[in-house]
Amino acid sequence: MFIHKHMSWIRRWKDDVQKHAHWAFYSEVASFIVSVVAGDWS
Numbered sequence: 001m002f003i004h005k006h007m008s009w010i011r012r013w014k015d016d017v018q019k020h021a022h023w024a025f026y027s028e029v030a031s032f033i034v035s036v037v038a039g040d041w042s
């Protein structure tokens with residue numbers, strides 16, 4: 001029982017890490033696009 005709980009916690013943690021990595025990737029792309037657009041405007 002304890003091991004089963006532990007495994008579900010690890011699986012949830014891995015899902016959270018993947019979600020955060022996903023958002024970090026998109027924020028990097030968004031900041032890059034913003035810098036390119038700002039560079040074109042100036």
